[in-house]
Amino acid sequence: MTTTEDRPATEVGSPRRRKEDARLITGRTRWTDNIALPGMLHLAMVRSPFAHARITAIGTEAAKAASGVVTVLTGADLADEQGALPNAWAITPEQKAPVHPSIAVEHVAFAGEIVAMVVARTAAEANDAADLVDVDYEELPPVLDLKTAATDEALAHPDLGTNVSAVWTFDSAEAGTGQDVEAAISAARDGGILIEREIRQQRLIPAFMEPRSIAVDPTGEQLTVWSSTQVPHFVKIFIALVLGIPEHKIRVIAPDVGGGFGGKLQFTPEEVLTVIAARHTGKPCKYSETRSESLMAAHHGRDQWQQLTLAATKDGTVTGLKVELLADMGAYLGLVTSAIPLLGAFMYNGIYKFPAYHLSCTNVFTNKTWTDAYRGAGRPEATFAIERLMDELAVEVGVDPLEIRERNWIKHEEFPFATVSGLTYDSGNYEAATAKAKDLFGYDDLRAEQQKRRESEDPVQLGIGISTYTEMCGLAPSRWLGSMGYVGGGWEHASIRMLPTGKVEVITGTSPHGQGHETAWSQIVADRLGVAFEDIEVLHGDTQVAARGLDTYGSRSLAVGGMAVLAAADKVIEKAKPIAAQLLEANVDDLEFSGGRFGVRGTETGMSLGDLAFAVFQGHKLDAGAERSLDADATLDPDDFSFPHGTHLCAVEVDTETGAAKIRSYVSVDDVGTVVNPLIVEGQVHGGLAQGIAQALYEEAVHDESGTLLTGSFVDYLVPSPPDLPPFVTARTETPATTNQLGVKGVGEAGTIASTPAVVNAVIDAVRHLGVSDIAMPCTPYRVWKALKSAQQEGAQQEGGRS
Amino acid sequence: MTRITVKVDGSGYTDDVEPRTLLVHYLREQLGKTGTVVGCDTGNCGACTVHLDGQSVKSCSLLAVQADGHEVTTIEGLATDGQLHPMQQAFHENHALQCGFCTPGMIMQAIDLLAGKADPTDDEIRLGLEGNLCRCTGYQNIVKAVRAAAAGGAR
Numbered sequence: 034m035t036t037t038e039d040r041p042a043t044e045v046g047s048p049r050r051r052k053e054d055a056r057l058i059t060g061r062t063r064w065t066d067n068i069a070l071p072g073m074l075h076l077a078m079v080r081s082p083f084a085h086a087r088i089t090a091i092g093t094e095a096a097k098a099a100s101g102v103v104t105v106l107t108g109a110d111l112a113d114e115q116g117a118l119p120n121a122w123a124i125t126p127e128q129k130a131p132v133h134p135s136i137a138v139e140h141v142a143f144a145g146e147i148v149a150m151v152v153a154r155t156a157a158e159a160n161d162a163a164d165l166v167d168v169d170y171e172e173l174p175p176v177l178d179l180k181t182a183a184t185d186e187a188l189a190h191p192d193l194g195t196n197v198s199a200v201w202t203f204d205s206a207e208a209g210t211g212q213d214v215e216a217a218i219s220a221a222r223d224g225g226i227l228i229e230r231e232i233r234q235q236r237l238i239p240a241f242m243e244p245r246s247i248a249v250d251p252t253g254e255q256l257t258v259w260s261s262t263q264v265p266h267f268v269k270i271f272i273a274l275v276l277g278i279p280e281h282k283i284r285v286i287a288p289d290v291g292g293g294f295g296g297k298l299q300f301t302p303e304e305v306l307t308v309i310a311a312r313h314t315g316k317p318c319k320y321s322e323t324r325s326e327s328l329m330a331a332h333h334g335r336d337q338w339q340q341l342t343l344a345a346t347k348d349g350t351v352t353g354l355k356v357e358l359l360a361d362m363g364a365y366l367g368l369v370t371s372a373i374p375l376l377g378a379f380m381y382n383g384i385y386k387f388p389a390y391h392l393s394c395t396n397v398f399t400n401k402t403w404t405d406a407y408r409g410a411g412r413p414e415a416t417f418a419i420e421r422l423m424d425e426l427a428v429e430v431g432v433d434p435l436e437i438r439e440r441n442w443i444k445h446e447e448f449p450f451a452t453v454s455g456l457t458y459d460s461g462n463y464e465a466a467t468a469k470a471k472d473l474f475g476y477d478d479l480r481a482e483q484q485k486r487r488e489s490e491d492p493v494q495l496g497i498g499i500s501t502y503t504e505m506c507g508l509a510p511s512r513w514l515g516s517m518g519y520v521g522g523g524w525e526h527a528s529i530r531m532l533p534t535g536k537v538e539v540i541t542g543t544s545p546h547g548q549g550h551e552t553a554w555s556q557i558v559a560d561r562l563g564v565a566f567e568d569i570e571v572l573h574g575d576t577q578v579a580a581r582g583l584d585t586y587g588s589r590s591l592a593v594g595g596m597a598v599l600a601a602a603d604k605v606i607e608k609a610k611p612i613a614a615q616l617l618e619a620n621v622d623d624l625e626f627s628g629g630r631f632g633v634r635g636t637e638t639g640m641s642l643g644d645l646a647f648a649v650f651q652g653h654k655l656d657a658g659a660e661r662s663l664d665a666d667a668t669l670d671p672d673d674f675s676f677p678h679g680t681h682l683c684a685v686e687v688d689t690e691t692g693a694a695k696i697r698s699y700v701s702v703d704d705v706g707t708v709v710n711p712l713i714v715e716g717q718v719h720g721g722l723a724q725g726i727a728q729a730l731y732e733e734a735v736h737d738e739s740g741t742l743l744t745g746s747f748v749d750y751l752v753p754s755p756p757d758l759p760p761f762v763t764a765r766t767e768t769p770a771t772t773n774q775l776g777v778k779g780v781g782e783a784g785t786i787a788s789t790p791a792v793v794n795a796v797i798d799a800v801r802h803l804g805v806s807d808i809a810m811p812c813t814p815y816r817v818w819k820a821l822k823s824a825q826q827e828g829a830q831q832e833g834g835r836s
Numbered sequence: 837m838t839r840i841t842v843k844v845d846g847s848g849y850t851d852d853v854e855p856r857t858l859l860v861h862y863l864r865e866q867l868g869k870t871g872t873v874v875g876c877d878t879g880n881c882g883a884c885t886v887h888l889d890g891q892s893v894k895s896c897s898l899l900a901v902q903a904d905g906h907e908v909t910t911i912e913g914l915a916t917d918g919q920l921h922p923m924q925q926a927f928h929e930n931h932a933l934q935c936g937f938c939t940p941g942m943i944m945q946a947i948d949l950l951a952g953k954a955d956p957t958d959d960e961i962r963l964g965l966e967g968n969l970c971r972c973t974g975y976q977n978i979v980k981a982v983r984a985a986a987a988g989g990a991r
Contacts, residue, residue, distance in 0.1 A: 050928055050929060050931070051928070051931065053936070054927070054928040054933060054936070055928075056936075057933055057936030057939050058911075058920070058924040058927050058928055058933065058936070058939055058940075058943065059871065059911065059912065059914070059915060059920070059924065060869070060870070060871015060872065060910065060911035060912040060940050061871065061912075062870070062871065062936065064870070064873060064937070066870075066873070066874070067864075067870035069865075157854070157856075240971060241935075241937075241971060242875050242881065242883060242935065242937040242938050242969065242970065242971045242972075243873070243875070243935065243937040244874070244875070289935075289936070290935065291873075291935045291936070291937030292934075292935040292937060292971050292972055294971070323877045324875065324876035324877045324878070324881070325877055325878075546935055547934035547935030547936070547972050548934070549934070712931040713931070715931075716931050716934055716972075716973060716977060717934075719973055719974035719975075719976045719977065720934060720971070720972045720973055720974050721974075722974055723971075723973075723974030723975070724971075746876070746877065746878045746880070747876045747878055747880035747881055747969065748878050748880060752969050752971060754965075754966050754967070754968070754969055755961070755962035755963070755965045755966055755968070755975040755978070755979070756959070756962040756963050756966055758962075758974055758975055758976075760958065760976060760979070761974065761976055
């Protein structure tokens with residue numbers, strides 16, 4: 034598959050085709066649902082159809098008597114055994130949360146919550162029997178509207194006494210990172226510009242393509258758990274903590290995992306219940322969800338109201354930003370549900386120099402599916418808010434929206450820059466990325482065309498949308514996480530094994546599910562150790578192999594995990610050096626390591642790392658005290674976040690008669706620092722753009738007035754298909770990060786963070802001259818058409834009033 | 837139980853299946869053809885796409901008994917003598933996959949698309965793949981791969 038000819042001068046930076054592909058394009062994959070073990074039993078879940086109810090009785094007799102059924106278990110059966118699902122991030126010491134059971138005992142808090150499980154010989158028999166479980170519910174009024182929920186008018190969890198989980202605030206004056214925002218707002222009210230907006234971040238569903246699946250084998254000494262998860266290391270720890278199984282008796286494997294996007298950054302009820310089923314039956318058990326179950330019960334994302342106040346001077350210099358958030362937790366707190374808005378809280382100031390900033394966030398429970406991480410997690414919301422506001426500010430000032438951004442952004446010579454939210458951006462060049470984007474986009478020509486269409490009153494209007502962004506990624510310095518209330522750390526681990534034949538095994542604590550770590554980590558190690566790309570195997574996702582790790586999310590894998598790999602490679606070299614000196618009968622100080630070989634300076638004498646590995650394996654000639662291994666481990670805790678940035682430009686054609694918005698061109702210029710593999714980076718950007726565009730135009734999780742998810746299948750939840758998306762023009766500028774050895778930043782979430790506001794700004798720009806200044810997401814044809822109609826009616830009324 | 841005889845990836849099988857068994861479940865569970873996957877329950881995602889007598893079908897939308905007497909090709913039967921099918925090669929060369937879950941169905945559908953039209957435009961490629969969802973790639977490199985396979989004369 035890979036060629037050894039045309040070897041690049043350095044592997045880092047080369048567009049290597051992926052090692053992962055061979056098995057994926059031939060069907061030799063191991064998805065969790067592929068795992069079949071002798072005597073394996075299959076699970077089906079019975080889920081509540083009601084958003085809020087009390088369970089009054091569950092009849093399991095008919096199900097138990099059905100063909101092939103081994104057992105049927107309810108919450109009452111497991112009340113003492115199931116423990117409670119964890120939240121790992123208390124954002125305030127007072128944070129409130131209901132007990133989160135894997136299987137409801139008396140109370141169900143969202144439609145889709147598990148109330149019983151059937152264990153049977155086949156999946157079909159389990160599903161048949163699940164239909165026979167007879168559950169009596171006493172319906173309770175569901176708490177569905179986020180704003181109403183915040184008033185505690187009705188309670189999602191009556192026992193909790195409130196729907197408010199926590200209130201978190203940041204104030205730049207109090208933090209000493211800036212001035213008082215209220216003073217800035219008063220000043221703007223008297224003779225400046227004040228922009229007040231309310232934005233709805235609709236509820237989204239991660240919708241990874243592989244439905245979640247868990248297989249558990251209780252035979253043997255260790256409990257073996259396969260799970261379609263982003264976080265096998267978390268799952269291992271939480272099985273231990275929640276179910277009381279000793280940690281060293283658990284092995285968790287994330288085999289091939291079909292996408293995650295934050296949706297598989299979770300410890301799930303289904304994982305707990307499959308372990309319990311295996312424990313009860315003593316047999317291997319498997320649960321694979323249907324797509325409908327996945328959409329209904331795997332955690333959702335976004336879902337916020339954002340109340341925004343931007344203060345500026347008459348010339349468009351921003352003087353302060355105030356943000357008040359309401360964030361929907363859904364029915365329960367998952368692993369990091371409570372902190373998702375906070376991951377955006379530090380990014381509302383974006384790439385700009387704002388002197389004053391205040392944010393308050395109120396986390397609220399409702400009777401909807403629990404929310405948690407979804408690609409970008411907090412940062413798309415923040416970026417959307419500020420980039421929408423900057424467009425509104427440009428309109429108020431009467432200048433081009435790019436110009437208003439330039440007036441406020443951090444200049445490239447001003448880095449490192451301490452922001453009003455208390456972060457320090459290490460590097461960036463917003464001017465360069467913007468100039469490149471403008472050029473690729475043909476900005477001036479498109480503006481001219483837009484003008485013409487307006488003048489000719491063309492039924493198809495053209496809009497141009499801008500989004501500039503930066504994000505904090507590379508989660509995260511452990512000390513920062515600790516200071517924010519997170520229970521875990523943010524380091525990453527790597528090991529390198531030097532095999533006797535000169536081949537290399539790299540073991541990483543990251544857990545890729547599409548990101549290509551097997552390829553990228555090979556490139557990093559090939560350069561550092563001077564070993565051929567093909568001679569390196571990257572192992573991951575099995576706690577028995579990769580014993581230490583904190584997995585993959587938050588655009589952390591390269592900036593943290595990749596740097597741990599690099600550190601381990603450096604340790605191999607350091608460890609090998611004295612042994613090489615001994616075998617070469619040279620002074621350590623006279624040795625140099627280059628191209629995979631230790632050479633004695635000024636001579637032809639030398640030895641390859643591979644030969645050294647064999648000599649160490651033999652151990653015959655090594656000094657008595659020398660360790661018979663070149664293997665090395667490294668654990669790396671990052672010094673800081675990394676801050677990728679970029680400028681995205683989008684041209685949208687809006688048919689003013691139908692309301693249909695069609696993307697005509699999309700240009701993204703992203704600065705993700707040093708690039709290890711440009712193909713992989715470009716692919717990450719493409720996929721990110723698709724998901725951000727989907728939020729702008731297509732996707733929304735919709736519930737009816739009783740709390741039933743109406744978008745419960747791919748018929749109604751509109752994951753874009755190929756004709757729904759435009760071709761993208763992607764380019765890069767490269768400003769290396771100063772906070773890690775290679776200068777890398779993160780790229781996994783960049784496209785998603787940047788694209789949503791670019792598209793919505795473009796849609797609004799197309800129809801602003803017709804009186805429209807806001808459209809809620811997703812900007813469906815109906816919503817755009819309705820906005821145009823009401824603007825028309827308002828215009829007519831004003832005309833009427835004047836005559 | 838109903839007895840069916842099918843040829844899958846070149847081998848003949850005679851099996852008893854429950855009449856309600858979907859083709860995809862027969863392939864995965866009885867034949868171990870786990871390269872073909874299930875991504876949804878409404879026929880929208882196309883991850884389970886295989887060829888039935890040379891034409892693409894969503895194997896979740898067909899009963900196993902409907903394949904009786906027919907020939908099925910899955911992603912696992914595409915490569916011949918260790919040589920990848922040009923479409924598989926094109927997906928690899930053009931980085932047209934990330935997590936790879938949709939890939940088997942996407943490749944099977946793309947081959948069917950070129951069988952119907954040897955040199956499609958980008959828009960025709962997108963339309964031809966409309967019934968297959970990918971959450972990772974934004975489709976750009978998939979379109980590129982299909983275009984490359986078409987240029988190479990892939991069938």
